[in-house]
Amino acid sequence: MAQTITVNGEKRSIDADPETPLLWVLRDDLRLTGTKFGCGAALCGACTVHLDGEAVRSCQIQARDADGREVTTIEGVSGDIAKAVQAAWIKLDVAQCGYCQPGQVMSAIGLLSQIPKPTDDDIDKAMDGNVCRCATYHRIRAAIHEAAKAI
């Protein structure tokens, strides 16, 4: 059974097992590998994408549930908030190994879209599901505040 998913503004027709997590549809079928696999169980946030504008863990969304919906991945983010977040990440040299950072960036964009001037508590709540084993949390927090200033 084919699914039609709008990915980064483009309608894509996919013929995947309907149970396939969106994560693997993006990575294997569409070769959009910016979205990462970290745990497969919504415990680490490396696979965070936006589904109809909301930050979700793509490892938990089945292809059939993404049918007819809009997905934005790290490759397709755009707009002032995304630009401010990515610029702040670069300015503060947040990334170390960088593997979790697409997910962090997607979660941060999601947060700033909801709360333009987040407090430290807001950041804790929005970002606690995104694990960074390099523990760049200190700079992620600073970069979110930095991006909030720029928006």
Next chain:
Amino acid sequence: MTTSTLGEIFKMPPVQLPDASRRLFLKISGGAGAGLILGLAAPMPGAGSRAAAAAAGTSLAPNPFVIVAPDNTVTVILKHLDKGQGAATGLATLVAEELDADHAQIRTEFAPSDPVKFKNFAFGVQGVGGSTGLSNSYEQYRTAGATARAMLVAAAARAWALPAGEITVKAGKISHASGKSATFGELAVKAAAENVPEKPALKDPKDFVYIGKQFPRVDSPVKVNGTAKFTLDHQFDGMLIAVIVRPPLFGAKVSAFDAAEAMKIKGVVTVLQVPQGVAVLADNTWAALKAKRLLKVTWDDSAAEKRGSEEIVAIYKALLDKPGIKAREQGNIEDAFKSAAKVIEADFEFPYLAHAPMEPMNCVVRFDGASADIWTGSQLQTVDHGAACAVLGLKPEAINLHTVWAGGSFGRRAVPDAHYVREACDIAKAYGKPVPIKLMWTREDDITGGWYRPIYVHRIRAGLDKDGNIIAWLHRIAGQSIMAGTAFEAMTVKNGIDETSVEGASSLPYAIANLRVDLHTEKVGVPVLWWRSVGATHTAHATEHMIDMLAKDAGKDPVAFRLELLKDKPRHAGVLKLAAEKAGWGMPLPPGKFRGVAVHESFGSYVANVADVSLRDGGTVKVERIVCAIDCGLAVNPDVVAAQMEGGIGYGLGAALKSAITLKGGVVEQTNFDGYDVMRMSEMPRIEVHIVPSAAPPTGVGEPGTPVALPAVANALFSGTGVRTLQLPMSRQAYKAKV
């Protein structure tokens, strides 16, 4: 940083090459033949697009480390993997400095596998670890940049018919007072025809524009837009995904398997038995994962490890009552204990720890019977390459090992037996068709798959005289050897002492006249590995926490107590004083906040932490702030140093507060990030990093930030609650503020 301290650095001696390298390599490569090391040094066709272009003579490439191209890019060839610690930026900083390149024109590319050209001077083969990435490259990469610069200047002098001495280079621009100027790109091809200077002059450190100052990370842009390509991101037409069903007990073997249900999954291509378990190959990841769950395997566990963590700890604890093999001894502790006014003793327990890098282990192999390509975040290229040769039965020159960005390592990717590269090669060989195969470990494979920081138990017994001076110190450790049974054993296990089991304890810096450190090593069937900062992960805590217990009994301030014992250790004392001063040590704290300190040297770098800690409702430990001081010699890239301290502290704190792998009946009880709890945003303290200005040669920063926060936090809790932190992680203990 003063000019005179930089001047001292400039005179640092070249790093010495150890003699054991060849022997080591031959051992690692599994007896694949004496010609191997030379074979591995053969040029690797097709490795690196820019490197390939340079080989064709269209760029300036005077050495293996730098390529100046007509498009005005400068490509720095990275002999070391960058798994987050900043090696790419660090090596690029060294080249850019001596080349006077502009940051914007710098590109980086991982080097092909070559144990001669790209060896780590600390190992003698290609690879990185032990926080050696920058220290062993400091002169080499500067010289590489200086060589290219000298040739560009020579080409300009020839083209303009002007004396080379009058030509200047600044931020990627070559110019002369007459108004003539050129970019690197414009002169690259001409410069390639100039003589390669044998000993190009290196800069006077007072002229440094990047080293010790600022050079932004070269990998930030690709890591925030999803384009940085990790092993898992390699996609090829016709590629198969492989996952392995692994034994539930370490050391168990496949006795039989039933693939009927697994084979029914659409996309599954085959199921193969390999030495490590049973592999499922599918044309997409989801099919492979789904089939993995349906595969029925029966295991022969007759030779498997069936003990649990509790039994292992009990065995180790019993050993603490008997003397172990001596790692260090001075004075006479028996007599000293007899004369002590007070003796205190503490036992410490440290659990297994998984590294759990965000990118689980993986490797892509394309093998056609006669040649192979391997893509992986290779940390020990020579080891991985040698293992691939042994498994595939190929000569080194028939294998291209492509090092790619790695999603963390913390020691996990530096594996003496190259096991996940071997697995991928075993699968490719068993499948026998020339398609690319991507082996992927799941998170469950990672958490339950072993290669942990070993369990250790420690006992420290110390005696104070009537004036509160430490006169006796007996430190006994029991645990499993990381190095025994590996290719590195001969180099690192001496007289029964695995240096990684005792480092940090046998190197106790405090002036104590009567001291003994000894070790019991037990064989356990759980594979273990170095975990960021290795021995210091446990020795720093045991020693530094004990010092605070002693300071309390001596009625002395923990900083003053340490400084008294560190009179001959100026670098320990230096970071301790700096951290204490910056943290406001001795100033009163608000109610409910406690403060603790610790100092430790590892990998030649000295780190002190002051931790401010509070208890949340129910006694959960909240680390509020860490003030960190580091002396790593010359800080080539101060912001990378700060980032490594921040990350190292966070990594160490996760283990301090809540991470543990536990075994029951030999089975690992945690499977993913729910059971194996790691540091998250809300738990991260504020961190301040202060770097000691130094004239010493640069030393490592990837690991030394990790081990110090644990004892600093424990000491804060000890001061605020009176509770000793003897069992790790801290979530196993109950802390309650003193009323």
